[in-house]
Structure formats: C-alpha cells, structure tokens
Amino acid sequence: MEFEQAIRQRRMTRDFDPTPLAPGQLDSLLDLARRVPSAGFSQGFEFLVLEGSEQTSRYWDLALPEAKRGGFPWPGLLHAPVLVIPLAHSDSYVRRYSEKDKAKTGLGESADAWPVPYWHIDTGMAVMALLLAVTDAGLGALFFGMFHERDAVLVELGVPSEYEPVGIVAIGHPTQAARAQGAEGSAKTRSRRRLDNIVHRGSWSPPVQ
Numbered sequence: 001m002e003f004e005q006a007i008r009q010r011r012m013t014r015d016f017d018p019t020p021l022a023p024g025q026l027d028s029l030l031d032l033a034r035r036v037p038s039a040g041f042s043q044g045f046e047f048l049v050l051e052g053s054e055q056t057s058r059y060w061d062l063a064l065p066e067a068k069r070g071g072f073p074w075p076g077l078l079h080a081p082v083l084v085i086p087l088a089h090s091d092s093y094v095r096r097y098s099e100k101d102k103a104k105t106g107l108g109e110s111a112d113a114w115p116v117p118y119w120h121i122d123t124g125m126a127v128m129a130l131l132l133a134v135t136d137a138g139l140g141a142l143f144f145g146m147f148h149e150r151d152a153v154l155v156e157l158g159v160p161s162e163y164e165p166v167g168i169v170a171i172g173h174p175t176q177a178a179r180a181q182g183a184e185g186s187a188k189t190r191s192r193r194r195l196d197n198i199v200h201r202g203s204w205s206p207p208v209q
C-alpha cells in the first residue's frame with residue numbers, strides 16, 4: 001500500500017472477526033511501531049500485549065464485566081484477538097536528560113521540570129506508527145482510552161507503577177460489515193476540520209468561516 005493511501009484509508013475499527021493474526025504478524029507490526037522518533041532517543045515506551053481470548057478477557061472482564069455488556073455499542077470490539085497496551089515511561093526521559101549531552105536542559109532533574117511530557121508524545125508516535133502498520137497489513141485497529149478500569153488492569157497484569165498506559169490498541173481483522181461502513185464513532189457525526197482552519201501562516205490568524 002502506498003504511504004498516502006495508508007494515511008487516507010486508516011479508520012478506527014470497532015467490529016472484529018475473532019480470527020487470530022497470522023503467526024509472526026503481531027511481532028512485525030510492533031517492530032515497525034518501535035521505529036519512531038523519540039526525544040534524546042530515550043525510547044521510553046513499551047508494549048504490553050494480550051493475544052488470544054484467554055488473555056484479552058483479563059482486560060475485558062475488568063473494563064466491561066459480562067453483566068454490563070448488554071448495552072455496549074461495540075460488541076464486536078471484544079472479539080479483537082489482540083490488545084496492545086502502550087506504556088509511557090517518564091523515568092527513561094529523566095534519566096536520559098541527566099546524561100552529559102543533555103544535562104544543560106535541566107530536564108534531568110525530575111519529570112515535573114518538563115513543559116511537555118515527551119514520554120506521552122513518543123508513546124503516541126509509536127501508537128500512530130502501529131495504526132498505520134495495521135492499515136498497511138490490511139488489518140484494523142482501534143485506539144481507545146483506559147478509564148475506570150485503569151488501576152485494576154495494571155494490578156491484574158503486574159505493571160510496575162512507573163509505567164503509564166496511554167490507552168489501548170485493539171487489533172484484528174475487521175468484519176465484512178466494518179470494512180463496508182465508513183466512519184464510525186465520533187467521526188460519524190463530526191467532519192474533519194478544513195486545512196485553512198488549522199494552518200496559521202506567518203502569524204496567528206482567526207479561523208476562516
């Protein structure tokens with residue numbers, strides 16, 4: 001697939017076929033996802049992978065217990081054979097920026113010294129690369145937030161407290177219906193902002209009507 005086509009075609013998938021990924025396919029996707037830029041090449045992101053229903057149910061049983069599934073709008077999301085939890089690690093950045101070549105930035109003091117938490121940015125870049133790699137492979141994915149279930153999930157999966165999940169990526173084969181439909185979720189009711197409304201040339205300009 002051409003790069004531009006992957007960007008234009010990528011849509012969040014919320015309805016999956018339970019078919020597993022091909023052997024080695026997930027590793028290939030994650031291998032691409034890790035090849036993103038990172039501040040100071042700190043690479044402070046890691047992926048916790050749940051593969052197969054026995055593992056993915058460890059997440060779903062906490063996030064959406066059986067008794068609450070009746071009213072859930074995306075039942076096919078629970079069929080995704082893979083869940084990837086991208087974890088941001090601020091300590092890697094603080095440690096890296098306390099090294100000789102970065103010490104003058106003052107960012108090696110503590111995470112509080114950072115005006116922009118680059119660990120979130122870099123983990124987000126890895127997520128974006130993963131979403132595009134998934135599209136290129138003819139698969140589907142949904143990046144979604146982890147909310148009330150967050151702490152319980154981290155305990156259940158034994159994640160050390162210094163690792164921060166930025167969300168979850170469900171990956172799998174979209175159902176035929178999901179392939180046929182257009183935008184879903186928020187994108188169904190909201191249109192993409194116009195380029196001339198988000199680009200300010202030379203100086204700040206008011207939005208174009």
Ligand SMILES: Cc1cc2nc3c(=O)[nH]c(=O)nc-3n(C[C@H](O)[C@H](O)[C@H](O)COP(=O)(O)O)c2cc1C
Pocket residue numbers: 010011012013143144145167183184185186187188
């Ligand atoms: C940071 C972030 C959080 C999101 N959280 C959710 C979520 O919790 N549930 C969901 O269904 N979609 C979620 N989405 C997907 C967006 O709704 C989706 O990207 C947007 O509507 C545009 O649609 P598209 O990605 O299909 O083009 C999230 C996307 C991002 C980038």
